[in-house]
Amino acid sequence: MSVDGDDATPKRTAFFVSDGTCVTAETLGRSLLTQFEAVNFAQQSLRFVNTVERASEARRRINETAIYDGARPLIFSTLVKPDVQAAIKESNALFLDIFATFINPLEQELGCRSSVSTGRFHGLHNVDEYSSRIEAVDFTLNHDDGGTTRQLDEADVILIGISRSGKTPTCLYLSLQYGVRSANFPITEDDLEGPALPDSLVPHRDKLVALSTEADRLQQIREARYPNSRYASFAQCQFEVRQAEALYRKLRIPCLKTTLKSIEEIAANILDLVDLQRPSRSSRPKAHV
Amino acid sequence: MSVDGDDATPKRTAFFVSDGTCVTAETLGRSLLTQFEAVNFAQQSLRFVNTVERASEARRRINETAIYDGARPLIFSTLVKPDVQAAIKESNALFLDIFATFINPLEQELGCRSSVSTGRFHGLHNVDEYSSRIEAVDFTLNHDDGGTTRQLDEADVILIGISRSGKTPTCLYLSLQYGVRSANFPITEDDLEGPALPDSLVPHRDKLVALSTEADRLQQIREARYPNSRYASFAQCQFEVRQAEALYRKLRIPCLKTTLKSIEEIAANILDLVDLQRPSRSSRPKAHV
Numbered sequence: 001m002s003v004d005g006d007d008a009t010p011k012r013t014a015f016f017v018s019d020g021t022c023v024t025a026e027t028l029g030r031s032l033l034t035q036f037e038a039v040n041f042a043q044q045s046l047r048f049v050n051t052v053e054r055a056s057e058a059r060r061r062i063n064e065t066a067i068y069d070g071a072r073p074l075i076f077s078t079l080v081k082p083d084v085q086a087a088i089k090e091s092n093a094l095f096l097d098i099f100a101t102f103i104n105p106l107e108q109e110l111g112c113r114s115s116v117s118t119g120r121f122h123g124l125h126n127v128d129e130y131s132s133r134i135e136a137v138d139f140t141l142n143h144d145d146g147g148t149t150r151q152l153d154e155a156d157v158i159l160i161g162i163s164r165s166g167k168t169p170t171c172l173y174l175s176l177q178y179g180v181r182s183a184n185f186p187i188t189e190d191d192l193e194g195p196a197l198p199d200s201l202v203p204h205r206d207k208l209v210a211l212s213t214e215a216d217r218l219q220q221i222r223e224a225r226y227p228n229s230r231y232a233s234f235a236q237c238q239f240e241v242r243q244a245e246a247l248y249r250k251l252r253i254p255c256l257k258t259t260l261k262s263i264e265e266i267a268a269n270i271l272d273l274v275d276l277q278r279p280s281r282s283s284r285p286k287a288h289v
Numbered sequence: 290m291s292v293d294g295d296d297a298t299p300k301r302t303a304f305f306v307s308d309g310t311c312v313t314a315e316t317l318g319r320s321l322l323t324q325f326e327a328v329n330f331a332q333q334s335l336r337f338v339n340t341v342e343r344a345s346e347a348r349r350r351i352n353e354t355a356i357y358d359g360a361r362p363l364i365f366s367t368l369v370k371p372d373v374q375a376a377i378k379e380s381n382a383l384f385l386d387i388f389a390t391f392i393n394p395l396e397q398e399l400g401c402r403s404s405v406s407t408g409r410f411h412g413l414h415n416v417d418e419y420s421s422r423i424e425a426v427d428f429t430l431n432h433d434d435g436g437t438t439r440q441l442d443e444a445d446v447i448l449i450g451i452s453r454s455g456k457t458p459t460c461l462y463l464s465l466q467y468g469v470r471s472a473n474f475p476i477t478e479d480d481l482e483g484p485a486l487p488d489s490l491v492p493h494r495d496k497l498v499a500l501s502t503e504a505d506r507l508q509q510i511r512e513a514r515y516p517n518s519r520y521a522s523f524a525q526c527q528f529e530v531r532q533a534e535a536l537y538r539k540l541r542i543p544c545l546k547t548t549l550k551s552i553e554e555i556a557a558n559i560l561d562l563v564d565l566q567r568p569s570r571s572s573r574p575k576a577h578v
Contacts, residue, residue: 021553024316028387031388032392035388035395035403039399094394099320099321129551130551134510141433166423172426267310
């Protein structure tokens with residue numbers, strides 16, 4: 001209907017609204033939006049909407065967007081304060097109340113009332129969680145790209161792979177998001193000639209997970225960094241991928257193909273593989289609304 | 290009721306079940322669980338439940354847990370395949386269907402059907418998103434702790450702060466999670482004596498955000514790394530915090546107190562401060578079920 005769009009597909013705006021970080025509203029909202037491929041969504045996060053003033057400001061923005069888009073926006077909300085929520089609900093938009101929907105059945109099942117708080121989940125118990133994540137990040141940074149071979153026995157998992165196979169971001173995601181002490185170690189041309197595992201990894205074979213990728217994708221990634229180099233040539237990429245995968249097969253090291261996988265998927269695959277579901281370090285669940 | 294627990298509070302197990310990474314089920318599930326402080330929750334993620342076989346295996350695990358706990362578990366599910374979902378629904382548990390609840394009102398609002406897919410959101414369009422996050426992580430690692438002052442003009446945000454104020458994990462979270470090119474730069478004792486900004490930061494003042502923390506919390510963190518050092522002494526921590534905050538005030542650099550904040554909250558505060566809501570690099574929403 002609208003004439004001014006630069007795109008033939010209809011445009012709708014989705015607002016993620018929260019009195020906290022918006023992480024929950026963004027995560028669920030985006031998952032739902034991917035189910036509608038025919039619609040072209042714009043997305044905006046409205047964080048820390050914790051006063052009626054901020055809610056009114058947010059409502060203004062939502063209503064302006066409704067006029068601009070020529071279609072009412074979607075609101076994915078984790079708001080819990082009644083007055084703040086009421087102010088947002090008056091917007092010209094579809095309001096989806098992420099929390100309310102599930103709080104009721106949970107209260108019935110658990111036989112107790114929920115503490116409808118305003119995103120204040122961050123008592124002292126979280127200091128431990130914060131510290132364990134920071135420690136995991138420190139560990140990962142110290143053990144990035146084979147930075148040190150000391151304390152590898154303290155690693156929860158050690159990723160190996162040839163250059164640019166995705167080790168570093170995966171390790172960082174595992175440590176930041178899950179508090180998993182993850183190290184990574186490069187498989188170099190020397191290792192591939194054997195082919196053999198670097199000596200320092202031999203005692204830690206049980207913790208190894210290899211990352212690999214298609215040679216043509218690897219070439220693209222390397223080419224972006226070192227154009228026209230031998231390192232980025234297709235022949236070199238193909239050689240390294242083949243040799244490395246043969247090494248992993250020989251040693252029965254689980255190998256994940258990362259091509260077209262997101263960091264979240266690679267990390268989830270690793271958690272699944274090594275079953276890192278250890279008892280949680282704190283009995284309280286953590287959340288970020 | 291149960292006698293064998295080591296804790297007086299009742300124990301319940303929450304399962305996050307997904308045919309993908311579990312990120313959505315975990316994120317929403319944990320947010321909801323924090324609303325029930327009276328209950329002691331154990332948490333388990335069942336990822337990549339994408340076949341009836343895996344679903345039957347998951348159901349067995351859930352049913353065993355029900356017997357062990359003496360109370361039926363909670364299931365937070367983002368499953369969409371009917372046969373897989375049916376197999377899980379037969380478990381002795383409270384089944385919460387995260388997707389179905391919202392798909393209906395969204396279909397009505399948008400006037401089109403959803404593609405109930407099985408977590409296969411990862412077409413070619415995601416290669417760009419993956420690359421931009423990897424590039425942001427590379428940028429952050431190169432610009433960690435003042436690693437280089439080159440290309441600071443390409444930074445979206447530059448975090449400054451004294452040692453152990455939380456700069457590195459926050460930068461990594463911003464780059465990994467949001468694709469934000471974040472650099473960080475230490476404020477050293479030399480800078481505090483001035484007090485003045487390091488020369489290399491002066492041209493980039495608009496991009497600076499300072500992190501600070503309470504002196505006693507800082508002392509704990511430093512003490513864990515370098516016990517009984519001058520660096521970790523309360524007097525030193527207090528001096529550095531005071532001087533640094535005076536510097537930020539003088540230069541009108543926004544300063545975030547990170548004490549008792551999670552990495553997600555600090556990152557969200559920064560996004561809120563610098564309004565990094567640029568047009569998204571791709572028109573398709575991204576999600577990780």
